[in-house]
Amino acid sequence: MDVDQWFLPTPSPVKAAIFESFARQNMGEFEIDVTHSIQQFVRSNYGFPIDSNTAFIYSDCLQALFSKLVLCCVHEGGTLCFPAGSNGNHVSAAKFLKANIVSIPTNSEEGFKLTEKTLNKTLETVKNPWVYISGPTINPTGLIYSNKQMENILTACAKFGARVVIDTSFSGLEFDFDGWGGWNLEGFLPKLSSSGNPAFCVSLLGGLSLKLLSGAVEFGFVALNQPFLIDTFHSYPGLSKPHSTEKYAIKKLLALREQKGGxxxxxxxxxxxxxxxxxxxxxxxxxxxxxxxxxxxxxxxxxxxxxxxx
The missing domain is CATH 1.20.5 (Single alpha-helices involved in coiled-coils or other helix-helix interfaces)
Incomplete structure (x- = not known):
């Protein structure tokens, strides 16, 4: 299942926001500036730490953002580590861009979840590892990483100085998550960053198609918090940026999510x-x-x- 987009009927509020974005004329910059809304979204959903060094980069194609990250990995001679069962589109893109790839063993009986034990065993043999993680929801099984499980996984990554890419694009419409209290990455990431290998960093890749039921509007983002990685990312041209109408619609829908009901x-x-x-x-x-x-x-x-x- 390499599906991370929305294919069910588009709800009326989403249609209204899209129509309004095309009907509006002479939109002000503040009406299409989505950064603050995206920051709130990332904090409330994943507890991802954001500071003055964090850069948010947007595209109308999530795959393009991932491909840029792969190029960053290739640039520094890294090795992309994919858990077995990962999104085939991403794996194919990494192969096409001639990245070094290693498969991390996972168990189908455990829902293809990464474990600290298998991660430690794999990273011991990898130079300059880049670890890809689909979460909170795992593609393709739909199981969820708990906050504690993520802490254990990221602790192993910090130990080996891995660059981590957390892909949230498959998350957003979970219905079987009893006992899942959400993520609070901010509760342990700063400590891991300061006490682990200095090469360790975490980037957050995401799309809003599932969270906003906006299959008609493709909007992807990546949050980077390392200056060198931001510079390398921007050194590769050709990223397709979202149109102002898309930004307006996304900002409108994010605001609607903050309201009760509706x-x-x-x-x-x-x-x-x-x-x-x-x-x-x-x-x-x-x-x-x-x-x-x-x-x-x-x-x-x-x-x-x-x-x-x-």
């Missing part, structure tokens, strides 16, 4: 819809696996026929 109620409703669909899919596949197999065969046949026609 947008939050719609998000909850969509989460319930996903939960119902997931339960039905499990029922069908467990009771009639042949139905799933026939669907896969038909899908494969259709794709092959399309290729032959082309």
């Amino acid at each position: 947008m939050l109620d719609i998000v909850k409703e969509q989460i319930r819809n996903l939960e119902v669909r997931t339960k039905r899919l499990k029922e069908v596949t467990s009771s009639s696996p042949s139905i799933l197999m026939r669907s896969l065969i038909l899908s494969t046949t259709y794709n092959l026929a399309s290729l032959i026609k082309a």
